[in-house]
Amino acid sequence: MSAVVLLGLLVLGVVALTPVADRMGVPQPVLVTVYGLVLGLVPGVPAPGLPPDLILPLVLPPLLFAATQAASVRELREAAGPVLTLAVGLTVATAALVSVVAHALGLPWAVAAVLGAIVSPPDPVAASAVAGRLRLPARLVTILEGEGQFNDATALVLYQLSVMAVVAGGVTAAQVGVGLAVAVVGGLVIGLAGGWMSRRALGLLHDPVAETTVTIAVPFALYLFADEIGASGVLAVLAAGLYLRATTTRELTSAGWLLGRAVWSYVDFAVSGLLFAFLGIELTSVLEGSGLLDDPGTLQLAVAVVVVLLVSRAVAMYAASAVAGRRARRHGSATPAGPREATVAAWAGMRGVVTVATALALPETVEDGSPFPFREEVVVVALLVVIVTLVLQGLTLTGLIRRLGVADEGDPRAEARELYRVATEAALDQIDQVDNVDPEVRDAVLTQYRSRLAYRCQVSDLVDGRTGGEGADRQLRRLLAQASEAERDAVLAARRSGQVTPAASDDVLFDVEARALRYSD
16 A cells, blocks of 8 residues: 555545544544554554654644644733643653653663653643633633643653753753753744744735745744754744734735635644544554563553553642632632633643654664663553543543533624624724825725624624524524525636636635625524
8 A cells, every 4th residue: 555545544534534523522633543543453554654753843833833823822921820830840740750650660760751751741632622612711721722832842852851861871960951941042032033034024025825835934944943953943933933923913915814824724634633643553553563562561651651640630730720719819809710620621631742753753772872771662651641641531521521511601703793893893983083085985985884884783683682583593594694605606607607717706705705604503
């Protein structure tokens, strides 16, 4: 079976299982990983030939940058304390606890530290998939996604230092300090500088395709450059992405903004989906070839590591919730997160991409040419941890959230409709303040915005049940859907007959689809 056929099977699985996962209430990454595991057991399906050391530079830059483009910088700033505590404090503490347990079960200290660094960072992809569907509270989502973005940087720094200790036979305190400083400071400086230069470049461009190409190239360039000089590529990509997200407004054309949003949404979907399917096949291949699954010592270590990860995260989340509750009561404010939210956050600590990639990227030998000690054991334990946490926690997270009643009952589309009204009123106020405009021009623009405001207010009242009889919202959506379908048919018929160019029909169809989406079920 060729690599092209294998890629086709992976793409088919991702496409087919995405709606299935939504109907089942299961995170798509979990279902796709299970698909990869099953596919890996089918005779004749080869293991993917992607070199392990290419996984991180190929996968992390687009996923991290896509996450920053969907992030709220303001919300991240407000939740900076909890995010940094989890991303740095809990990651380091988890790595240390796993190292102690692994050493107690037979691994040398340096190798135990490598294992601790590999399994320390949770993967937010599955948790984010559940959060988006069930509308978890915004602050909880921000904390989980922020932790998932920044803990990769912490874990990879620990990983590089611990692997250096094994390969070189040890590291000094000075080497650790210099390595940390270069990784953190260098990553932030490179990321902010790269973000600033990218913003200037975007300001000079006025073509949507060129603008989107810049945003695609920047994450890879920054990651590779930072990694080449020993800095944190993860921090470089995150810093650049958040800088552009917070500052780039007028530099992008409207078409560039729309195209970039569509491209990064697709990149996030395609890369994460294919990666989890790839991980499933890779897990099967490595576990079958190692022969260590029959070793009780390896299985005992894997079970111990999973227990440490679950218990340490639960203790940290409940302790943080208790501290936040006491602080809120002292100031007479509402508790930001209670035991139910802490339970969800504790159970959302699945391991995934970074754990698998770092495990598979372990060097085969050390400096003197001898094999990397206990490499197979570390790889097998790490992959077992991914399987257990991703499948066990991922498959039960949705049910846990529903049982605890943590999901937010707010309606994002209602918020969007209100925001449309506010934006239109702001435009009308601005038009009234502009001088030196021909009356006919002013009247034309005012008519457009007033009609838009009246239309949206009237439709919003019907959708929200403030006007109309019983079932008016359903009748409205059905009638709008039928009208949109008629618009599509007319545009497509004109394009097929050659009355209009494809570019003109695409512009009109974009507007039709945007309006149809706004009030769809």
